[in-house]
Amino acid sequence: MQFKDKVVLITGAAGGIGLAAAQAFAKEGAKLALVDLKNEALFEAEKSIEAEDILLISADVVLEEEVKNYVDRTVEQYGRIDVFINNAGINGEFNPIIEQTVDNFNQVMGVNVKGVFLGLKYVLQVMKEQESGVVVNTASNGGLLGAPGMSLYVASKHAVIGLNKSAALEMAPYGVRVNAVTPSGVNTEMMRRIEKNAMGDQAEEARKQFEASVPMNRYATAEEIADLMMFLASEKASFISGSYYRIDGGQGATSV
Template sequence: MTPGLLQGKTAIVTGAGSGMGKAAARLFAQQGANVVLADLNEQAAEQAAVELNRQQALVIRTDVTDDDSVKEMVSETLETFGHVDVLVNSAGVAQVFTPVEQLSPEQWDKIMNVNAKSVFLTSRHVVPFMKKRMRGTIINIASIAGVRARPGLNAYCASKGAVILFTKALALELAPYQIRVNAINPGPAETPMLGQFLSGDAGQAEEQKRKIFLESVPLRRLIQPEEIAQAALYLASDLAKSVTGEIMNVDGGRGI
């Protein structure tokens, strides 16, 4: 058997209990990585880990908005696997379409904290260990909504725009340490999150809103979580040795 693209590597995947994070954890493990499934929903992460070789998989209940929780998750990863090579930030929350005057400061903070502050917190705790080894890759799952706005998704778009610029700033900052930092912008994707974007607006039927998402994609298809996992695998592997600061759209052309 040929060795996998991530043989011997350790990858932390946040949001690994569902959708894209779950697909990345599965693919990375198939490619030989030890995988840490870090999710607030421990039960979902445990369920995702059932499909994996348990020697390769570690589930850690983590709240990515909480500095202590993230710190604890990173030290448990190091205790178990000895090092960390890859960080995938996939945990996130959606926003239901909300006019800005109806969005509460608490809703704004939650979206910014889970989607944007989390990426700072995980980077903050992982980077010192990557720096010591002069290697590592960070992959942030942003969104095409971070470059192409939709009405009513004000906080969500802002949170993803922040992730994109943070990715570029970190790519420059960490290049001297051979640490690569990239982001993926998924288009509308077939995961449980899509339902959360769709719900909440009583004015339009769910099916009609799904159609709006679909019709905004030139290739007329919803993105599959496995496609995001494959892009993340490329960025995590040595195939992308010279790629840093890249914001890769995997969006069926939505960003054009």
């Protein structure tokens, strides 16, 4: 069990990619600290996770004190943080830029950029002191290209990749690695919301169009993303840092 007794902290852990990552790390013997906005969602997620040691923490990743608290509580419980899956994110409302609202901008940038930044700020302090640790940030293929109607989400994920690169350079002298995953569409509830945002009552047609844009003609599963996260967090990726990894069924091969 390659993560036996390793401490893995995951945000956005109650569903989708975060839950799949929690399940995967648990099977490899990890001690888990799981963060999400609502306790009820965390309690429900816990039922599907076979872990001997698990800490559930309700927190809003936009609020600095709550981020500091989830990091402090993890260290108080386990004494260290070996892996940080910096995963919490939202899609927001999709509209052309000229129709977007400042409220939606603030919400998307708050969770997807400020939340990632604050997680890095406090977790990296722990890892710097340890002189060890691995961070995997959840970006998106939207962080590598543009998409009409999705400007705020796209901008936020570009920012995640920028934070990822800078954090990797800052932490390299301390033996801490920082990487990101950039998935295309993943078959989760977030994708259902994106489909509805894109085409309203014709969400099923949106799904067909999104899947058809992928050479493998399907969405990724959350488990496939979790597998890549586990690889990047493992010793098999010991010389990989500052990179982002496409996991998109070949979609990236169709662009420059």
